[in-house]
Amino acid sequence: MKNIKNSLLMVIMFSVAILTACEKMEDYNDPASTDMTKPDVVSNIKVDNFNGGAYITYTLPNSKNLLYVLARYKINGVTTRETKSSYYSDSIMVDGFAKKQAYDVTLYAVSRADVKSDPVVVKVNPDTPPYLLFKPTVDAQADFGGFKITGNNALKNNLGIILLGVGAGETSDVIDQHYTKLPVVDYSVRGYEPVPKKIGYYVMDSFGNISDTTYKTITPFFETLLDRNKFSAYRLPSDGVIAYGWDLPYLWDGKTDGSSNGWHTEPGAPMPAIATFGLGVSAKLSRFVLWERPDGSDKFAFGHGNPKVFSIWGSNVAAPRDAKLPLSAAEGTVIGDWTNMGNYNYPDPPSGAKPVAHTAADNDFVKAGVSFNLPLASPKVRFVRLSVSSTWSSGTFAHAMEMAFYGDPR
Known part of the structure; x- marks a missing residue:
């Protein structure tokens, strides 16, 4: 009898709770207030x-x-x-x-x-809008295989540069859109033959405001992918010692997905970890693509021995001598037969996640390879040194799957 009474009490309490919830739901869409008094002004x-x-x-x-x-x-x-x-x-x-x-x-x-x-x-009375301050600083110049776009976005506003291709009859089509908040804008649009090309560009902001359009005729520089079959190891005493059978020629064997070997140095040596190789030709380099080690049996992407801070050194000497490279040096620094051709930072995970918590899309970004530009003023070179100053794990070794170089070997 006591149990029956307790059960009835629980049913009654549950029913009351349901009715109360229903009343709250019925009132949910009621006006926030029934007071229709007009507020005073600010x-x-x-x-x-x-x-x-x-x-x-x-x-x-x-x-x-x-x-x-x-x-x-x-x-x-x-x-x-x-x-x-x-x-x-x-x-x-x-x-x-x-x-x-x-x-x-x-x-x-x-x-x-x-x-x-x-x-x-x-x-x-607003001052000059950011997009109109940005527009006069924007410039387009010839680049390898396309156009180099630069500008100064001093206020770091979210702005876009819209690039137009002008065809027959002066008709224009959008060929590139680049949006950024960075204070310094410097990027390239490629895929064009070394023939005169008329382009236009304007700036727009996130509110739909558009600047005037500047038109130019630019002839891109010749660019081609260097033949990796001509690459060869050029071992120097200060190079990183090879480890785990990941020998230097794997760095240009065309295999990038992490299922095979790449280049890997022995742990425990002082940084930088260096790989030196010949291109087989003397070329003015325009850019290179680096494929870091993606996730596999472990989460290697944005971790382990993948390069985070690194530089590219080059030499056009027929048989360049060894030189002990520093952890860092200004672009253009010359040490013996070697010239610093650029200093680089591998980008953070595009998702915004922390490196150790990167996403599958971030790993796909690594597997696709990341392109880095070399300065237009760089000299022609026959040999290249990849010098890794630090890795994502801050360890004492480095590894990478593949490198490809573009430029003009003529």
């Missing part, structure tokens, strides 16, 4: 302009039902933007303006019942 307004926008500060009205402040404004004469700031704040930011000029911003105090106050119009 007051004591001050404006602090910046590039492409302004901060507006104010005193909130003494309205108990206030929820937020709304700013409504046109950024280019056509597009209307709205921004909101909660009642916890006494300021609001308006941005995205297309030009350096005066704009009207209308402010409303808005209640929990979605009732707006009377409008208050504020005049803002």
Whole structure:
């Protein structure tokens, strides 16, 4: 009998809980407030302009039902933007303006019942928008197999460079779009023959504002993939000692997926870990692709002995002598028969994950190989030294699956 009473009590309590939950669900879509009183307006307004926008500060009205402040404004004469700031704040930011000029911003105090106050119009005078500051710094020059694009995005805004290809009849097609927040822009667009090509480029921001377009006719430099069948080991005393049968010629055998051997040095030696080899030709190099060791039986990508900080040294001497390379040296540094042709950092996992927690997509990025540019001013070389200063594990050895070089061997 006692158990029956306890069971009935539990059923009653459960039923009450369900009814209460249903009542809450039924009320979920009710208005946030039934108070339709119009809020008072914001007051004591001050404006602090910046590039492409302004901060507006104010005193909130003494309205108990206030929820937020709304700013409504046109950024280019056509597009209307709205921004909101909660009642916890006494300021609001308006941005995205297309030009350096005066704009009207209308402010409303808005209640929990979605009732707006009377409008208050504020005049803002934003400074030159970031995309218009960026555009004059952007330049396009000839590069190996295409075009080299540079620029200075001093304010680090999210901006895009849109590259156009101009064809017959002056019709234009988008051939590349590059978006960045980096302060220094320096990248290449490749895949073009060494014949004159008319291009155009403009800058746009995330609000849809577009700069004017600059047109140029540029002739790309000749570029080809160097024949890896002509590569050969050129062992020097200061090179890393080979370990685990991962000998140097595996670095150009065309196998990149990690299922076979690559180049691997003996642990315990002082860094840098160096590999020296001949290209079989004297060539002005434009870029190279490095395939690091991807995940396999262990998570090698972004770890283990994969190069993180490294440099490329070159020599055009017929039989270059050994030289002890430093952990770091400025580009263009000459030590004996060897010239520093560039210093590099392997990129972090594209997903944004920590190296030890990289994703399958990050591993695919490693398996695809990463391309690195060599300076246009680099001299012709016959021999190359890969010098690894540090690895992802900060160990005393290095490994890589494959390297390929592009340039002009003529």
